[in-house]
Amino acid sequence: MAPLVVMSVSLLLICLQFGTQWIGVSQIIDILWQVLREGTVESDRIGTTGVILTQVRLPRVLLGFLVGACLASIGVVLQALLRNPLADPYVLGVSSGAALGVALAILLGAGTTVVTFSVLPLCGFAGGLLSLAVVYRMAVSYGRLPIHALLLAGVILNAIFSAMIMFVTSIMEPNRSVGTMTWLMGTLTAPSYPALVVLACYLLGGLFLLLKQARRLNVLTLGEESARSLGIDTEHVKRLVYVLSALITGAVVSVSGMIGFVGMVIPHAVRFLLGADHRLLLPASACIGGMYLVIADTLARTLLAPTEIPVGIVTALAGGPFFIYLLVWRKDRFA
Amino acid sequence: MSPFPEQAPSKLAAPGLGIGTSRWAYQVRALRFQYHPLNRGADNWVIDGLTCDVDAGEILGIVGPNGSGKTSLLKLLAKVLRPQVGDMALFGRDLGMMPQVEVARTVAFVPQESPQVFSFTVMETVLMGRYPHHRGAKWSAGFGWESAEDVLIAEEAMQSTDLTDLAGRSVMDLSGGERQRCMIARALAQAPQVLLLDEPTAFLDIQHQIEICTIVRRLKEERGLTVVLVSHDLNLASQYCDRILMLKAGKLFRLGSPHEVIDADVLRAVYGCDVLIDCHPESGVPRVTMPSYISTKHDRDRL
Numbered sequence: 146m147a148p149l150v151v152m153s154v155s156l157l158l159i160c161l162q163f164g165t166q167w168i169g170v171s172q173i174i175d176i177l178w179q180v181l182r183e184g185t186v187e188s189d190r191i192g193t194t195g196v197i198l199t200q201v202r203l204p205r206v207l208l209g210f211l212v213g214a215c216l217a218s219i220g221v222v223l224q225a226l227l228r229n230p231l232a233d234p235y236v237l238g239v240s241s242g243a244a245l246g247v248a249l250a251i252l253l254g255a256g257t258t259v260v261t262f263s264v265l266p267l268c269g270f271a272g273g274l275l276s277l278a279v280v281y282r283m284a285v286s287y288g289r290l291p292i293h294a295l296l297l298a299g300v301i302l303n304a305i306f307s308a309m310i311m312f313v314t315s316i317m318e319p320n321r322s323v324g325t326m327t328w329l330m331g332t333l334t335a336p337s338y339p340a341l342v343v344l345a346c347y348l349l350g351g352l353f354l355l356l357k358q359a360r361r362l363n364v365l366t367l368g369e370e371s372a373r374s375l376g377i378d379t380e381h382v383k384r385l386v387y388v389l390s391a392l393i394t395g396a397v398v399s400v401s402g403m404i405g406f407v408g409m410v411i412p413h414a415v416r417f418l419l420g421a422d423h424r425l426l427l428p429a430s431a432c433i434g435g436m437y438l439v440i441a442d443t444l445a446r447t448l449l450a451p452t453e454i455p456v457g458i459v460t461a462l463a464g465g466p467f468f469i470y471l472l473v474w475r476k477d478r479f480a
Numbered sequence: 481m482s483p484f485p486e487q488a489p490s491k492l493a494a495p496g497l498g499i500g501t502s503r504w505a506y507q508v509r510a511l512r513f514q515y516h517p518l519n520r521g522a523d524n525w526v527i528d529g530l531t532c533d534v535d536a537g538e539i540l541g542i543v544g545p546n547g548s549g550k551t552s553l554l555k556l557l558a559k560v561l562r563p564q565v566g567d568m569a570l571f572g573r574d575l576g577m578m579p580q581v582e583v584a585r586t587v588a589f590v591p592q593e594s595p596q597v598f599s600f601t602v603m604e605t606v607l608m609g610r611y612p613h614h615r616g617a618k619w620s621a622g623f624g625w626e627s628a629e630d631v632l633i634a635e636e637a638m639q640s641t642d643l644t645d646l647a648g649r650s651v652m653d654l655s656g657g658e659r660q661r662c663m664i665a666r667a668l669a670q671a672p673q674v675l676l677l678d679e680p681t682a683f684l685d686i687q688h689q690i691e692i693c694t695i696v697r698r699l700k701e702e703r704g705l706t707v708v709l710v711s712h713d714l715n716l717a718s719q720y721c722d723r724i725l726m727l728k729a730g731k732l733f734r735l736g737s738p739h740e741v742i743d744a745d746v747l748r749a750v751y752g753c754d755v756l757i758d759c760h761p762e763s764g765v766p767r768v769t770m771p772s773y774i775s776t777k778h779d780r781d782r783l
Contacts, residue, residue: 228595364608367594367666374558374589375670376581376612421598424625 146425149432156436157210160443161202164450168194168202177203205335208344209442209456210435212333212401213411215348217434219390220408221427222355225362226386229295230413231471234394235405237295238276238302243391243398244329245306246272248313251325266347269395276302277387331404331457333442344400351393352431358386359423366421404457406464407434413471502572505674505706506534506557511566513549513556526552527563528730536571536673539700539707541717543741544727545751550710551592551678553727557708558589558676571673584612588667592678594659599650602643602662606634609669630669637668640702641695657688664695675699677709681716689713693720714768718742719760726750742766 161173176195216234223232223239234240246268283298284291310329314322336344361382365372369379397404411434412426419425438456441463445456513527526549534540542550555561556568559575568575570586588609610630626634638644641661646654651662660680667675680696681689697720699705711717717724718738726733726741728750734741744757747768756769 225598228597230597360611360614363600363604364611366598366600367605367608368591370555370558370560370591371589371594373560373580374584374587374676375608376579376584378580416599420604421600422604 146428146432149429153210153432153436156439157206160206160439161198163443163447164197164202166194166197168198173198201335204338204341205333205442206439208336208341208400209333209439211345211348212397212404212435213407213438213441214431214435215352215393215397216404216407216438217411217415217430218352218355218427219393220434221412221423221430222358222362222386222390223408224412225366225423226383227295228366228368230416231296231409231468233406233409234273234390235403235407236303236409236468237280237299238306239273239280239391239394240398240403240405241303241306241310242276242279243269243273243395244403245310245313246270246275246395247399248310248325248329251321252313252317265399266392266396269397269399270392271395272306273394273398274388274391276306277391281387327455328402330455331402331460332453332455333401336400344396347396348393351389351396355386355389355393356427358382359427362386362423362427363421402455402457404438405461406468407438407460409471410464410467411437413467503536504533504569505536505538505571506532506575506708507567507569507572508532508534508557509567511553511556511563511568513552513561513563513565515552526730527556530566530727530730530732532725532732532735534706534708535723536706537700537704538722539696539709539720541721541724542708542710542727543712543714543717543724544733548727549730550727554589554676554678554708554710557674558587559583560589581612584670586672587674587676588670588672589676590660590663590667590678590680592682594663596651596654596659599652601647602638602649602651602654602665603634603647605651605662606637606643606665606669607631609637609666610634612670633671634665634669637665640668640699641665657684657691660684660688660692661695664692668699672705674706674708677707679710679712681711681713689716696720714742714747718765718767719763738765742768 158170158173162168162170172194176198180195180199219239220233223234223237224230226232247265249272250265250268280295280298280302283301284294314325314329317325361372361377364375364377365379365382367375372379412430415426415430415433419429438460441459442456445454445459448454509531511527511530512525514525516524528549530553542553544550552561556563559578559580562576570578570583575583607626607630610626610633613630614626635644635647638647641664643658643661643665646658646662651659654662664675664677664680675696677696680692684692693716696707696709700707709717709721721738723736724738724741725735726746733750734746742757743766744755747753747755747757754771756771757766758769759765760767
């Protein structure tokens with residue numbers, strides 16, 4: 146784990162350099178050190194470069210890391226619970242369920258008030274939990290979750306929710322609907338520090354609770370009956386992990402929209418590198434997922450600068466072909 | 481009033497430890513079970529009033545036609561399913577009152593097939609069997625790594641199933657026989673006193689069938705394990721089991737030694753077809769042979 150943390154930090158520093166204005170690593174460290182020492186982010190102390198770094202880039206990169214870490218972790222736990230390596234909050238329609246909840250909340254005026262930050266994740270949670278429940282009910286047959294039924298249920302749910310989201314967006318005021326559309330495509334925007342701290346506490350808390358289930362998740366991959374015969378309260382673990390996943394997805398979607406395929410690509414790569422043990426897989430996926438999204442976001446804001454590409458498009462363009470590869474060439478592995 | 485008066489559990493016994501003195505591994509009384517109890521009116525008991533005992537240290541084979549409730553009975557014994565009616569005692573203790581994790585320290589259950597979707601190594605899979613023995617601090621209970629003792633027990637389990645060479649291999653790359661052995665090793669890592677096997681030889685070729693059966697017999701002799709196995713293969717049951725329990729439509733049809741159960745009249749009553757029965761050339765236990773096409777044709781012509 147230690148090498149991964151070191152890698153994550155250095156990657157964050159590297160990605161902080163890029164942008165409309167190039168800021169070197171040494172300068173970044175200088176500014177960050179000064180900010181830490183003086184405990185201030187006033188512009189007259191740290192200059193314009195400092196403001197760009199601390200007010201714009203740093204929160205955005207941190208948010209990207211957090212979102213990536215959460216998406217990858219949820220991918221890992223959903224795959225373990227559904228015993229299906231193609232599960233991903235995006236593919237299963239959990240993200241779109243959460244997005245629908247958030248879009249409805251915006252439509253009803255939550256986006257303009259102070260309570261935004263507490264209401265939107267809750268609506269996202271409700272939507273995400275609803276779609277998880279629906280997908281599960283649709284796909285389960287005789288206590289099994291066949292892979293094709295699961296994917297099909299996700300596709301259907303995605304289609305329905307997308308239509309509903311488009312409807313909701315279409316009846317919004319034009320200026321708000323543009324913002325909603327951009328958000329839906331998956332965008333990271335620099336949050337304020339208090340908001341970032343609240344979000345970080347919430348998400349890291351959720352990740353920690355998931356991590357506590359790691360050993361049980363290992364056993365659950367043997368099948369539910371085996372797990373129960375090994376003394377695990379499977380219903381309790383399933384309920385807990387599903388609710389946590391929906392909670393985290395709801396919060397992530399409410400701040401960053403629909404960023405797809407991180408939860409599928411990353412667990413696969415990490416499993417290939419480090420093995421399937423969730424006690425290692427889960428934290429490693431979180432780190433690598435965070436790094437992946439930070440890289441994707443750096444590409445998104447520099448490739449066509451000064452125009453930004455929504456980061457969801459970047460991850461989908463990278464993850465979609467990977468999904469096809471898994472489904473077409475590796476299907477013998479999880480038929 | 482306890483349904484097992486002769487086996488009143490000792491109040492002094494430490495939980496999970498004071499087992500093993502009872503003559504019976506299981507005592508089952510008037511057991512009834514159905515899958516959808518809310519489906520009122522439907523009288524579809526999968527297990528219907530079953531009473532039997534399983535001796536400690538024996539190999540008991542459960543046989544019967546498809547849908548006669550064999551697997552359900554095995555899952556009831558593992559407490560993976562809960563009965564609606566009836567009592568079960570595990571080494572004299574009421575199974576219904578035992579926490580699942582305590583059951584797991586005594587009973588290991590190997591289902592017919594286990595999904596293999598993730599590339600866990602054989603060693604990691606076998607170590608999962610140590611889960612019920614893990615006692616960690618509350619906050620790290622879900623995380624705790626296995627101790628050196630756990631690894632030792634897992635290695636021993638792999639040794640008795642000849643898996644030591646495969647410890648680092650991914651379970652996804654194993655053959656059917658190796659996979660079944662891996663699951664048995666996982667069960668042995670639980671350090672159980674009772675091993676429940678559901679169709680342990682299904683889909684295996686003759687060499688691997690013999691291999692699995694030999695391992696099961698050896699475990700009984702070396703570790704004094706009680707084994708309950710479900711099988712479709714009457715010859716296998718006859719050859720390797722001490723006693724056989726014949727189920728018919730969720731009811732006990734006959735329970736006894738292979739000689740008592742593998743009998744032309746019993747098989748006709750249960751399966752509704754005629755078979756030939758002679759003796760095994762080595763052990764003398766009954767051997768079941770399908771009638772030849774000629775003899776069935778002859779029967780048909782005669783009718």
